Amino acid sequence: MSFTYFQLFAASLLSVVTYLLLQRRQRPPLPFPPGPKGLPLIGNLRDLPNEPGSWLKYEKLGRDIGSDILHLELFGMHLVVLNSEKASNDLLEKRSSIYSDRPQLKTLAELLDLGSWSLSFFPYGSKWRDWTKALYVHLQPAGVRRYHPVQTKAARQLLSNLLDTPQDFLKHTRQMVGQATLKIAYGFDVDPRDDPNIARTDDALQGISVAQSRGNIFNFVPFLIHFPWWFPGIGFKKDADIYKRKLEQSRDIPYEAVKRALEENRAAPSIAASMITDLSEKSTPEAIFMARGLPHNIYAGGIDTTTAAVQSFVLAMVLYPEVQKRAREEIDSVLGHGHLPEFGDQDALPYLKAILYEVLRWNPLAPLGVPHLLTENDVYNGYFIPAGSMIFFNSWAILHDPTTYPEPSKFKPERFLDPAARAPLPDATFGFGRRICPGRFLALDTVWITIAGMLAAFEFLPAIDADGRPVPPAQEFVFLLAS
Ligand code: HEM
Structure with missing residues (x-):
């Protein structure tokens, strides 16, 4: 049966209205958590969680109404924001059996097909468990030590690139992470300045950011996915196929290259090489696909x-x-002037370690985390949280709580050293419960060796304007949902 677009639109509108009416009739057994007042029909459309700065807005709102848990509603969808470490631990950690699913974000999971091969978007279940277990084989704390030489080499290369063109530090830092990661994941030795593998993958990943901004509407009004691309507000649908293909290529080209290198006995050790080697004729199609993805x-x-x-x-x-x-x-004082720190020096450099923690606390990289999905109705502190709610943890609010981190907007590494009032480590930056970031041990090491080398080798000064006056750097942060 085929529908005209008008019929589709009318049917969708009808289903939304019916849903809203049903919602109105089915009163929740207890009140929802408090939250910003929404408008009729569209609810809190104007308060969407990945608007720039929304974490600040939620933090203030929670403070104003005296609640560390907020509720928003959008076309009948329930969104919950957790503003405290306690609420995040109570729900995402202690009740993780029902708080570990992921919302199937239409734009990324369906339009870009990431739902089938990007772990972050997998529903909580056996496939997620298999892939996570396979990832931890390579990324648990003891295992990541084997990557120290690769991380050290990339960090040293960064110093050399910075020496040549310090003004390009944004590009160089990305190149450094790309260099270390491609070596660890695929065994590739990349061009130290401009590498085609990094360029191709970055170009493909751009699709995720574009999808998040231009295609966000599909996540909150999912039925629009069935509308044609020329329908107002959903032009992204036209480009989605291109981004999907680019992402698949960025997955398949390196995988095929490692496979070829293994066949020709010239593959360097890597996670991909080890996974492909472990495959046998008895491996299931899912296991083969996992090695690829x-x-x-x-x-x-x-x-x-x-x-x-x-x-x-x-x-x-x-x-x-x-x-x-x-x-x-x-x-x-520890290494003598002119020496670059090695991983073995970590314990002797506590202030450096404290800087690493403060970097992760000061500007958490995913300030509203990656949303979890609740799979059963729940009650918390007398509030009703319905099954299907999207749960956002506000790691910015958690890591800027002045009772835990006094003067939170200041960069003060010593807060992690003071023996009398030592601040807790900024673990919230990596998430909570079963979906906590599996790459955290690798990330901590990469950042440590990089900042250690940069501090030993360089002094960081503000740019100078035409009149020789220092120009204070701009501070601007955007929401990341790349993990
Ligand atoms: C400083 C660096 C990093 C930060 C701040 C970070 C942060 C996060 C956060 C907040 C989440 C969501 C956790 C949750 O839902 O509770 C996450 C998930 C994830 N991260 Fe990271 N991450 C970092 C580095 C890495 C690295 C190096 C890898 C590479 C292995 C990685 C791979 C992932 C994956 C695969 C997920 C999805 C896990 C799942 O859904 O089960 N991350 N990360």
Whole structure:
């Protein structure tokens, strides 16, 4: 049966209205958590969680109404924002058996087909469990030590690139993370300045950011996915196929290259090589597909987040010269002037470690996390949270809670050293419960070796304008949903 577009539109509208009416009649057994007032029909459309700065808005709103848990509604969909570590732990960690699903974000999961091979979008279930288990074989704390030489080499290359063209530090930092990650995931030695593999993968990943902004409407008004691309507001649908293909190519080209290299006995050790080698004639199609898809998750999960952490560190150093001075003094006193720190020096450099934690706390890289999905009705602190709610943890609010981190907007690494009032580690930056970031141990090491080398080798100063006056750096952060 075929429908005209008008029929489709009318049917969708009718189903929304029916749904809303049903919602009105089915009163929840207890009140929903408090939240911003919505408009009729569209609910909180104007308060969407991945608008820039929405984490600040939710943090303030929670403070104003005295609740660490907020509720929003959009076309009958329930969204819950957790503003405290306690609420996040109580729900996402302690009740993780019902809070570990992911919303099937139409734009990414369906239009770009990431729902079938990007771990972040997998529903909670056996496929997610198999892929996560396979990932941890390579990324658990003891295992990631084997990547130290690769991470050290990439960090040293960054120093050399920065020496040549310091003004390109944004590009160089991304290149450094790409270099380390492609070596770990695929065994590739990349061109130290401009690598085609990095360029191709980054170009493909751009599709995710574009989809998040231009195609976000599909996540909240899912029935629009059935409308033609020329329908107002959904022009992204026309480009989605191109992005989908690019993403598949960025997954398949490196995989095929490793397979070929293994057949010709010239493959370097890597996660992809090890997974392909473990395949046999008895392997299921799903296991073969996992070997193809999982290594790409390591690149996609790590590139934006780890790069942003290093860039956020540079910003902090420019804004807080006294911190870089103290860190450099620590390095010089422990290693002697002119030596670059190695991983073995970590314990002897506590201030440097504290800078790493403060970087992750000061500007959490995913300030509203990656949403979880609740699979059963739940009650928390007398509030009703219906099954199907999207749960956002506001890691920005958690890591800027002044009772845990006094003067939270200041970059103060010493908060992690003070023996009398030591602040808790900024674990919230990596999420909660069963969906916590599996790449966190790898990321911590990459960022540490990078910032250690940069502090030992360089001084970070603000740019100078035409009159020789220092120009304070702009501070602007956007929501990342790349993991
Ligand atoms: C500083 C760097 C990083 C930060 C701040 C970060 C942060 C996060 C956050 C907040 C989540 C969502 C957790 C949750 O839902 O509770 C996540 C998930 C994820 N991260 Fe990371 N991440 C980083 C680096 C990495 C790296 C290096 C990898 C590479 C392996 C990675 C791979 C992933 C994957 C695959 C997921 C999805 C897990 C799932 O849905 O089960 N991340 N990350």
